[in-house]
Amino acid sequence: MKLKIAIQGIKGAFHEEAAIRAFGENIECLCCQNFPEVIKALDGNEADYAVMAIENTISGTILNNYNLIREGNCEMVGEVFVPIKQYLGAIPGSTLTNLREVRSHYMALNQCRDFFEAFPKIDLVEARDTAFALKEIATLNDPGLAAIGSINAIKEYGLEVLANNIQSNQNNITRFAILGKESEPVFGNKISLSVILQDTPGALANLLTVVHKLKINLTKIVSVPIPDSVFRYRFYLEIVLPSPHIFESSMHEISFYLDDLEILGRYNSSPCPTPKFEQNDNILTPQLI
């Protein structure tokens, strides 16, 4: 039986590519309209696993997805990196200079803002996901509309490419969390954590001193407000242990400086790919077609 993977977006969305990279072609994607639905599908046993974007090299961390992972009955069991190449797609006959509106997922819009500085009259409008935006453009059949997304989605929905490689930086890579049910066995060198520091002077410095002492590599630290505790913050940390065997002892030492510690997942770190360019890609500037 095929593994069922919950993703945000429809056929041609980057989440589909992430799911294929993580689990191979022989999967069934359960397409969800938004990130909370992805977690619900996993919680409700409608899917075996889920794949969810958590950060991008241009548009940054999707902080609320860390909150969703923490609040859901799931855990991070892996990570997958996808190089993202953004294309502008529209119906045949449409031209860049005649566009009034470009739609896409907000993370994709944020990845391409520099390109649109030259076209201030074009409104950038948020859509559910990149592939959904492209599909809508195909249905509406309006030459004043275009959408940003993958070349696969542009082909899937019968659109034409108006411009390629329009992301603001060539190192455009999205990191996706692979999510499993809470019963999954845990092992690995990488740990994603949610912590609330004690409200005392030097609490963060003390925590980082432990990280330094145990030769732990801190790969991420971000903070999110705790709405119920005015101007207190939760930190999401990601750490890579020098050896998986120090897991218990390091968690014990870290917890000493904390009011709260939750482990969002323990898994093996994955290598981050370098984006590849094809011959017709213009590496320095976006290419208008």
Ligand SMILES: O=C(O)C(=O)C[C@]1(C(=O)O)C=C[C@@H](O)C=C1
């Ligand atoms: O809209 C899509 O195609 C998605 O898969 C979403 C998403 C994201 O959430 O960051 C995935 C990868 C890209 O960074 C742009 C958008």
